[in-house]
Amino acid sequence: MPAPELLVPASSTWSVRSEPIADVLADLDPTDLVLAVPVPRDGLASGEAVAASLQVVGLDVAEVQAAHEPSSEPGATTRIALVPGDRAARTVLLVGVGDADPAALRAAGAAVGRAARGCSHVVVAFPGLAPRGQSALVEGIALGGYSSPRWLGADAKPTTPPVAEVTLVGDHDDDVRRSALARARATMLARNLAVVPSNTKNPAWMAAQARTIGRRAGLGVKVWTDRDLKAQGFGGLLAVGSGSATPPRLVELTHTPEGATADTLHVVLVGKGITFDTGGLDIKPAEGMLAMKTDMSGSAVVLAVLAACAELDVPVRVTGLLALAENAVSGSSYRPSDVITMYGGRTVEIGNTDAEGRIVMADALAYADAHLGPDVLLDIATLTGAARVALGRSMAPVYANDEALTEALVAAGQATGELLWPFPLVEDYRFALDSVVADINHIAGTPVGAGSITAALFLREFVGERRWAHLDIAGVGRSDVDRGLFTKGGTGFGARLLLTWLEEMA
Numbered sequence: 001m002p003a004p005e006l007l008v009p010a011s012s013t014w015s016v017r018s019e020p021i022a023d024v025l026a027d028l029d030p031t032d033l034v035l036a037v038p039v040p041r042d043g044l045a046s047g048e049a050v051a052a053s054l055q056v057v058g059l060d061v062a063e064v065q066a067a068h069e070p071s072s073e074p075g076a077t078t079r080i081a082l083v084p085g086d087r088a089a090r091t092v093l094l095v096g097v098g099d100a101d102p103a104a105l106r107a108a109g110a111a112v113g114r115a116a117r118g119c120s121h122v123v124v125a126f127p128g129l130a131p132r133g134q135s136a137l138v139e140g141i142a143l144g145g146y147s148s149p150r151w152l153g154a155d156a157k158p159t160t161p162p163v164a165e166v167t168l169v170g171d172h173d174d175d176v177r178r179s180a181l182a183r184a185r186a187t188m189l190a191r192n193l194a195v196v197p198s199n200t201k202n203p204a205w206m207a208a209q210a211r212t213i214g215r216r217a218g219l220g221v222k223v224w225t226d227r228d229l230k231a232q233g234f235g236g237l238l239a240v241g242s243g244s245a246t247p248p249r250l251v252e253l254t255h256t257p258e259g260a261t262a263d264t265l266h267v268v269l270v271g272k273g274i275t276f277d278t279g280g281l282d283i284k285p286a287e288g289m290l291a292m293k294t295d296m297s298g299s300a301v302v303l304a305v306l307a308a309c310a311e312l313d314v315p316v317r318v319t320g321l322l323a324l325a326e327n328a329v330s331g332s333s334y335r336p337s338d339v340i341t342m343y344g345g346r347t348v349e350i351g352n353t354d355a356e357g358r359i360v361m362a363d364a365l366a367y368a369d370a371h372l373g374p375d376v377l378l379d380i381a382t383l384t385g386a387a388r389v390a391l392g393r394s395m396a397p398v399y400a401n402d403e404a405l406t407e408a409l410v411a412a413g414q415a416t417g418e419l420l421w422p423f424p425l426v427e428d429y430r431f432a433l434d435s436v437v438a439d440i441n442h443i444a445g446t447p448v449g450a451g452s453i454t455a456a457l458f459l460r461e462f463v464g465e466r467r468w469a470h471l472d473i474a475g476v477g478r479s480d481v482d483r484g485l486f487t488k489g490g491t492g493f494g495a496r497l498l499l500t501w502l503e504e505m506a
C-alpha cells in the first residue's frame with residue numbers, strides 16, 4: 001500500500017516576521033529553538049544586523065568572532081550551545097554565506113535545514129536578501145531538511161523529520177517563498193518515489209501514484225496497460241517489460257494553463273521509468289545492480305514537475321509521459337540480437353538488453369511526435385554510465401538539436417544549481433548505429449566510445465523534426481552522500497530546473 005506521506009513530503013510550517021529580532025524571539029519558546037545567523041566573507045562583525053541577533057541571545061559579536069573564528073565558506077556551520085533556560089535560544093548556528101550569491105545562500109540554507117532536522121523551531125535571521133537570494137535560501141532550507149523515508153510496518157516516514165517551524169526574519173516576499181517551496185516539494189516528491197523499494201514500485205504502482213497525484217493536482221491522466229500497449233504497437237516498452245512479472249505501463253499527464261488556446265506553446269516531457277534495472281539477460285554484476293531501483297528517476301521528475309505546474313502557474317501546456325517498465329530476467333525476456341518493432345513501425349536490433357532506457361524512451365518520443373504536436377520535446381533519463389564517467393555526480397550532459405533550447409536549459413540549471421553541460425551530437429558516430437538486419441542498431445555496434453553521445457543519437461532518431469533536448473541524469477540522479485543540497489538516495493535532479501524553465505516560458 002502506498003503510504004500517503006510518500007506523495008506529500010513532510011514539510012515545516014513557515015512564517016515571516018519583519019519586526020526586530022529581539023521582538024521575534026521574545027514571543028517564542030526558546031527550549032528547542034535554533035537561531036541561524038550568517039557569516040559573510042568579511043567575517044561576523046561586518047554587519048550590524050548580525051551583531052544585533054547575537055546580542056539578543058547575550059553574545060558579543062567580537063567575542064564570538066575571536067573565540068570561534070567561524071568559517072564563511074558557503075554552508076559551513078559553527079554551532080554554539082547556550083545554557084538552557086537562560087537565553088532566548090538554545091542554539092546559535094553560525095552559517096557561512098561567502099559572497100551571499102544565490103548559490104551560496106542555497107548551500108547555507110541546506111546547512112540550516114540539515115542542522116535543524118528534528119528540532120521544533122529555527123529562526124533564520126539573514127538580512128537584506130534580494131528575491132533570488134530569498135528563493136535560494138528557502139529551497140536550501142527545505143531540501144537540506146529532507147531525509148529519505150524509512151519503511152516501518154505499513155508507514156513510510158522521514159528518518160528524521162524536518163524542523164517543525166521555520167521563521168524567516170526580515171523582508172521575504174510571499175510569492176517568492178511559495179514558489180521556492182513548490183519547487184522544493186517537487187524535488188522531494190521525486191526523491192521519495194526514487195527511494196521506494198522495487199518490490200513495491202512496479203510499473204502499475206507508479207501509474208497508480210500518477211493517477212492519485214494527477215487527480216489532486218487537477219491534471220489530465222491517461223494510462224496504457226500492457227494490453228493497450230500491445231494493441232497500439234508500443235514494441236519497445238513491451239520488449240523491455242517482457243521478462244517481468246509486472247508488465248509495462250505508459251502514463252500521460254497533461255497540464256493546461258488557464259485561458260490556453262491553440263496557440264499556447266506545448267512542451268512534452270518524457271521520463272525514463274525503469275522500476276528496476278537488472279540489465280536483463282545482459283545481467284548486471286551485483287554492485288552495478290544494487291542502485292537500480294532509482295532507474296525510474298526521470299519519470300519521477302516528470303511526474304513531480306507536472307504535479308507542480310498548476311501551483312506555479314506554468315503558462316504553457318505541458319504533457320508528461322512516463323515510460324514505465326521493469327527490466328527483468330526470465331524465459332520471456334527480450335534477447336541481445338532480437339529485432340523489435342517500435343511504436344510507429346521502425347525496427348531496432350537489440351545489441352545489449354541493459355541499454356533498455358533508450359528503447360522505452362524511443363517509443364514514448366515517437367508517440368509524442370506522431371500524436372501530441374509538441375513545440376518542444378524534452379526527455380530526462382538515467383541513461384548511461386558513460387554520462388557519469390564524463391561529468392561525475394554534480395553536473396549532467398544536455399543534448400539538443402536547437403541552440404536556443406540548450407541555452408535556456410543551461411540558464412535554468414544555473415539559476416537552480418542543477419547544472420547542465422552541453423554535449424555534442426557527434427555526426428561522425430552515427431554510422432555505428434547502422435544495422436544489417438534492422439532499420440537501426442540500438443547501441444553503437446562498432447566501438448566508437450562516447451556511450452552517452454551514441455545513446456542521444458539513438459533517441460534523436462525518434463523525435464522527427466521536433467525541437468528536442470535530452471538530459472542524461474545517470475550521474476546526478478542519485479547521491480551516495482548526504483552533502484549540500486543532496487541527500488543520500490534519489491536526488492530529484494531536474495525537477496527545479498525544468499520548473500524554472502517552464503515558468504519562464506510563454
Ligand code: BES
Pocket residue numbers: 277279295352354355356357382383384385386388443451474475
Ligand atoms: N540504468 C543504466 C544506466 C546507469 C548506470 C544509471 C549507472 C545510473 C548509474 C542503463 O540502463 C544502462 O545499463 N546503461 C548501459 C548501456 C550500455 C549497455 C550500452 C551502460 O551505461 O552501461
Ligand code: MN
Pocket residue numbers: 277279353354355356357
Ligand atoms: Mn540498463
Ligand code: ZN
Pocket residue numbers: 274277295354356357382383
Ligand atoms: Zn537503466
